[in-house]
Amino acid sequence: MNRKHRTHRMAVSAPLYTFTLFWLIVLLNTECLRGSQVCDRGEVLGRNYLLYDLNPAEGFNLRRDVFIRIAVFVKKLQQHGDWVLVLPPWGPLPHWKSKDIGDQLKLPWKNFFDTESLMKYVSIMELSDLLSEKKKTLLINQLFYLQHFPDGWENGKWEEKYKFENCIHKPPYRETKDGAMKGWFWGYDKIQVRNVSCVSFQGHVNKLLPILLEHSKISGNVIMIDRGEIPLHDDYGGVDYWKVRRSMRYSFKLYFLASQFRLEFLQSDDESDLTSLPSDWRDETAEVAAKGGDYVCGHLRRQDFLYGRSSDIPSLKLAAKKLEKTAMLLNLEKIFVASDGTKQEMEKLKSYLSPKYQLYLYQPSFEIRRDILDGGVAIVEQIICSRARHFIGSFESTFSFRIQEEREILGFPSNSTFNRFCADDNDSCEQPAKWKKIM
Numbered sequence: 331m332n333r334k335h336r337t338h339r340m341a342v343s344a345p346l347y348t349f350t351l352f353w354l355i356v357l358l359n360t361e362c363l364r365g366s367q368v369c370d371r372g373e374v375l376g377r378n379y380l381l382y383d384l385n386p387a388e389g390f391n392l393r394r395d396v397f398i399r400i401a402v403f404v405k406k407l408q409q410h411g412d413w414v415l416v417l418p419p420w421g422p423l424p425h426w427k428s429k430d431i432g433d434q435l436k437l438p439w440k441n442f443f444d445t446e447s448l449m450k451y452v453s454i455m456e457l458s459d460l461l462s463e464k465k466k467t468l469l470i471n472q473l474f475y476l477q478h479f480p481d482g483w484e485n486g487k488w489e490e491k492y493k494f495e496n497c498i499h500k501p502p503y504r505e506t507k508d509g510a511m512k513g514w515f516w517g518y519d520k521i522q523v524r525n526v527s528c529v530s531f532q533g534h535v536n537k538l539l540p541i542l543l544e545h546s547k548i549s550g551n552v553i554m555i556d557r558g559e560i561p562l563h564d565d566y567g568g569v570d571y572w573k574v575r576r577s578m579r580y581s582f583k584l585y586f587l588a589s590q591f592r593l594e595f596l597q598s599d600d601e602s603d604l605t606s607l608p609s610d611w612r613d614e615t616a617e618v619a620a621k622g623g624d625y626v627c628g629h630l631r632r633q634d635f636l637y638g639r640s641s642d643i644p645s646l647k648l649a650a651k652k653l654e655k656t657a658m659l660l661n662l663e664k665i666f667v668a669s670d671g672t673k674q675e676m677e678k679l680k681s682y683l684s685p686k687y688q689l690y691l692y693q694p695s696f697e698i699r700r701d702i703l704d705g706g707v708a709i710v711e712q713i714i715c716s717r718a719r720h721f722i723g724s725f726e727s728t729f730s731f732r733i734q735e736e737r738e739i740l741g742f743p744s745n746s747t748f749n750r751f752c753a754d755d756n757d758s759c760e761q762p763a764k765w766k767k768i769m
């Protein structure tokens with residue numbers, strides 16, 4: 331078609347074009363109002379967004395576990411419509427204590443995880459991306475603030491149940507002078523909520539299904555669950571649990587830093603340690619063939635565990651003896667320790683090791699710490715431990731659990747993974763259950 335001809339055609343169809351555009355805009359706006367939320371450009375009609383949050387006291391690794399529960403749940407919701415799981419930003423967290431590396435809040439998941447990999451299980455979206463789609467306020471149409479039943483075990487019997495009730499404790503949402511409901515919302519000012527309901531809840535997460543489906547129809551398509559740690563896993567340790575867990579690959583940068591450290595200090599790399607995985611978690615196999623690097627790893631949880639779980643935590647002297655004995659049995663001389671302990675504690679630990687054994691800690695430069703923050707440092711340590719010949723964890727630490735899962739995914743024999751430090755007065759304590767992956 332020549333230029334002249336094309337200009338002519340456009341001139342003829344312009345009124346028709348304007349007319350269609352007018353009605354399209356009217357129609358879109360009507361739909362947006364019907365969806366009863368602020369309707370900005372680019373919104374996919376009929377799409378539902380699920381936001382969630384947890385009790386602020388929960389640490390990073392329990393939060394990862396709750397993500398698994400919610401991701402499996404959203405996968406179920408998707409059988410009923412177009413649902414997207416909105417990832418709650420990270421921070422501030424009680425264990426992220428470094429004061430010299432700036433604020434540690436509003437951190438996107440992509441800082442820690444490969445979000446493309448997460449996406450291969452269920453549709454996810456960073457909260458910051460949803461917010462940048464909104465010119466004005468993000469209005470959450472309905473927020474369910476979950477709470478435990480005051481009388482959970484009625485007549486000594488546990489049963490699944492939920493009930494819309496008065497709030498037992500005042501939820502952290504308040505009405506402002508202009509009538510809007512506001513809350514912490516990860517430090518974002520432009521998020522508001524229309525309605526907050528307290529729901530006493532006891533049961534598996536799929537028990538939330540009817541509540542969410544019903545409310546998304548009535549009140550709109552942005553829904554939030556707070557205290558998301560209250561519902562239980564639908565199928566703890568089942569196929570979907572492991573699918574989501576396997577999809578939680580770390581960010582490229584964190585793998586890179588861990589590889590660099592392993593190579594430089596531990597002479598360890600995935601190829602010789604037989605710890606390579608396919609680039610897509612969906613191509614993994616159930617093979618148990620990992621060997622691990624020539625080092626033992628111990629996770630020594632200190633800080634709050636020294637008080638809360640003192641009867642399950644070893645003294646540094648006992649921990650050193652256990653690490654040394656394990657290294658000796660495996661004919662290894664390198665010991666890597668991941669810990670939230672202080673510098674002094676680590677020096678003490680080192681002083682208890684005989685000179686034959688070398689202690690390694692991950693102590694990145696200020697520039698790296700400022701870049702990957704406390705959360706990134708912790709993950710690098712987890713990656714290093716997950717590739718050791720042998721791992722010893724801390725009792726009931728979710729930090730240790732995540733390392734054990736990673737080792738299952740990598741295909742380590744169970745006896746090299748499911749081990750824990752005992753307390754001083756109980757040297758033959760029960761070892762952790764073998765938490766086998768199911769594919």
Ligand SMILES: Nc1nc2c(ncn2[C@@H]2O[C@H](COP(=O)(O)OP(=O)(O)O)[C@@H](O)[C@H]2O)c(=O)[nH]1
Pocket residue numbers: 388389390391392425426629630631668669670704705707708709711726727728729730
């Ligand atoms: N860098 C580092 N941080 C740790 C270590 N152990 C615990 N932490 C920090 O302390 C937090 C502990 O909370 P959480 O993740 O809930 O694990 P849990 O309390 O051990 O079950 C972690 O998220 C880390 O921030 C460790 O070995 N290394």
Ligand SMILES: [Mg+2]
Pocket residue numbers: 388389390392728
């Ligand atoms: Mg914790």
